[in-house]
Amino acid sequence: MKKILLFNKYDKDTLLKQVLSDPRERQVLSFYRYVKIENPREFRDMLYETLFPLGTLGRIYIAQEGINAQVSIPTDEYQSFRNSIDSHRELKNVFFNDAVENKKESFLKLKVKVRSKVVADGLKDDTFDASDVGTHLSPLEFHQALTEPEVVIVDLRNNYESEVGHFENAICPDAGTFREELPMVEEILAGKEDKKILLYCTGGIRCEKASAYLKHKGFKKVHQLQGGIISYAKAIKENGLSSKFKGKNFVFDDRLGEKVTDDILTVCYQCGNPSDRHTNCANLGCHVLFVQCESCQEKMENCCSERCLDFIHLPIEEQRKLRKEGRHHEYETHHLTRKHVGR
Structure with missing residues (x-):
């Protein structure tokens, strides 16, 4: 039996041709779990060996937590994938x-990678009980809770995610990383310890750690959306309800977003016209993520x-x-910011 390589060995163009030449439909999905993994490196290799033969593509992070x-x-391997995941007791x-x-x-x-944490939160987990999380609300329960008086809604995503889509009346901290965001949220919520x-x-994982952290900081009525925006969007559609999340849900793959409603909440950083289309600058030494309309994309060739x-x-x-010498920065301006579009 041929041994499976535990890493990818092909370039991007070859990989793209392989994916597009496969006639099968594909299903994108996400999952997470905070569970003790004794040997992340061994678990990583075992997982790769079982998932690769099923045609699994994507990004998996494993840590002791x-x-x-x-x-x-x-899609025709969905049940096999389910069975494979269930075969690991964790x-x-x-x-x-x-x-x-x-x-x-x-x-x-x-890509299956071992990391120190599954989400970079900057927290010292030994200083609080990370398992004492907030109350999970189903998408429909969360939908109803949004209408309650004096409720405080907090978006725990980065600014480039929330700018293209968020819940009505939500607090959207202007943070570039989750690590930066938690102290900002604590400061914003100061004095609201008794509020709901x-x-x-996006999918719920950031809320797990953040809810436990906020409870540790004295917030008494912390609730979180089970399954995140992904589950909410699906439940709203299935039940024929009007979504209270407006715009696009940013996702961390080549789609860079799923439309939840047709609302466009931001504008092209370059021309100022309505747009919710994210792209990475074509200069690999820059690669900044920004909003660029199709017209500017053509004119600027995907550059910022x-x-x-x-x-x-x-x-x-x-x-x-120039990149090797570190001189590619001489060609960057980085003048494109969220303040530039008046968010």
């Missing part, structure tokens, strides 16, 4: 969050600035040389 996964699988019956929209090229390869707090994020546009037209060898 648990697992966080966003993957794409052939993951038995873990909740699968199926995506609302699917795209074959959402992921091009399988509703937390939400004229200087980055100049850079990508340099000979490839010169680009590599």
